[in-house]
Amino acid sequence: MGPGTGAEVPVPEEAPRTGLEVPVPGDPVPEDPGTAPRPSAPGTPPRAPDPQAYIRLLTGTQFAFNIGFYAVLPYLAGHLGEGLGMAGWLVGLVLGLRTFSQQGLFVVGGALTDRYGPRPVVLAGCVLRIAGFCWLAQAGSTATVVGAVLLIGFAAALFSPAVESETARAAVAHERATGAPRAQVLAVFSAAGQAGAFLGPLLGTLLLFLGGGFRAACLAGAVVFVGVLAGHARLMPRRPRAPRVPHTRAVFSREVFANRPFLLLCLAYSTYLVSYNQLYLALPAEVERATGSQGALGALFALSSLLVVTAQLPLTRWSARRIAPRTALVAGLGTVAAGFAAVPLAPDGPAGLLPGATLVVLLTLGQMLLVPAARGLVPDLVDDHRLGLATGALSSVSGLAVLLGSAASGTLLGAPGPVLWTVLAAVPLAGAGVALTLPRAGARAPGH
Structure with a gap:
């Protein structure tokens, strides 16, 4: 899922380390986010890695990850409701639990990344994803589905x-080295993810069409992650552990959680994720209402991904030159709200x-505006050594909001259409109001 432009944010003369600088004598050994370097002689600082190669690795990672993920996820709600007979509110709750266990716990993954690289x-994430998809393929009860x-x-x-977080760090380094807005690197990352999201539903649809069913889609997703695991075991560079810090400070850093501008960004971004989650809940219900089945769902997801693949880079290039990150965030949330109101x-x-296609197009246009802007602002709001934690916290706040909102929106699926879509439109509209309170050019965290 991909990211601010950074070009409009002043950079201090002594910027925080990105992990991509050439080491100098006397400095601590930097974290190595580049391609795996050749072993160097004892006492010799490692050579600076190639930032472009590392960006390519991270971008390819996102592409493959989304192929496996989206081969399964678009069909989960239909499997739970029709295949397992779950009520609408329970389907919404299960989807919310999935999002919360992912987005809500990003803060854990971010803190571990800061600590261990x-x-x-x-x-570890690849191994658990393979196990989870294999389990979901066999799950037949509410408890086992929830566990999977x-x-x-x-x-x-x-x-x-x-x-x-590694992509954001590399994007900042690229911006400082070339002057190109960091949002462009983040847009490439997002477009690669959406290319994977374009192919994933087509893979799932093909398996369903061939009669393999939901189980076959889960197993295909697991196979994709076996490939991701093998590739990263070979290509992902090792790097030294960060200096040990007290556990409570590592996880509950005041540099992140007492930072008001960053928390406002989290709140605004959470309204986007609540809205985006409706692609898996409200959109399938709308497609079934309109056509009598969910057979066209894969085509709508493909439309969304195709829009990002073809339009993300030109749109980000335009917005990076013409509008401030805060403006892009507000405009994106407003466009998402218009998508729900138009249904x-x-x-x-x-x-x-x-109606469903209108929702998908406007929600996707809003996403293309706001996601690179939001992610590009994070490095300006927190210290570099807390970038993983902050990246995780951005998604964790959003995941909590999705958990609270999914069961409610699942209950609303039976309400009259105007009521449902008006409530859904109000969520990103409120987020746009919160985004208007953000500093225009990004405030610095204390001590940044």
Whole structure:
């Protein structure tokens, strides 16, 4: 899922280390976020890694991760409701638990990444994701389904903060070295993820069409993550542990959780994630209402991903030059709100899919504006040595909001259309109001 532009944020003369600088004598050994260097002679500082190669590795990681993830997730709600006979509120709760175990626990993965480096955290996340998909393929009761989706979510809570914080760190280094806005690197990362999200539902749809069912989609997702695990065991560089710090400070750092601008960013971003989660809850219900089945769901997810793949980079390039990160965040949330508001107003088009397609297009356009802006602001609001924790916290606050909102929105699925879509539109609109209170150019955390 991908990220602010950074070009409009003043950079201090002595910027925090990104982990990509050339080491100088007397400095501590830097964390190595580049391609795995050749062993150096004892006492010789390691050579500076290639930032471009590391960015390519992280981008390819996001691409493969989303192929496996989206081969399964779009069909989970239908499997729970039709295959296992769960009530609507219970389906919403299970989806919320999955998101909370993922987004809500990002803070754990981020803290572990700060402490141990990205490699062991990424590998552990791959192993747990494989186990979770295999378990979900066999789960037949509410308890086993909940256990499987919690494991799948926690796997991503380890994997994603490591990859996203490293990408943000590399994007800042690239900006300082070349002057190109960091949002461009984050947009490439996001576009690669969406390319994977484009192929994943098509893979899931193909398996369903061939009669393999939901179990086959789960096993295919597990196979993809076996490949991700093997690739990262070979290519992900090792790096020294960070200096030991007290446990309570590592996890509950005041540099992050007492930082008012950062907390406002978390709150605004959480309204986006609550809205985005409706692609897995309200959108399937709308498609089934309009067409009598969820057969067109894969095509709508493919439409969303195709929009990001083709339009993310030009849109980010334009927004990085023309508007401030805060403005991009507000505009993106407003566009998402317009998508929900348009559903009851749009006439049914071919096969009844026009309202759903309108929602997907506007939500995706809003996402392309706001996600690189939000993620690009994080390095300006917290210290570099807490970047993993802050990246995780951004998603954890959002995950808690999704947990609270999913059961409620699942209950609302039976309400009249205008009521449902008005309530859903109000959520990102409130987030846009919160985003308006953010500093225009990003405030610095204390001691930053």
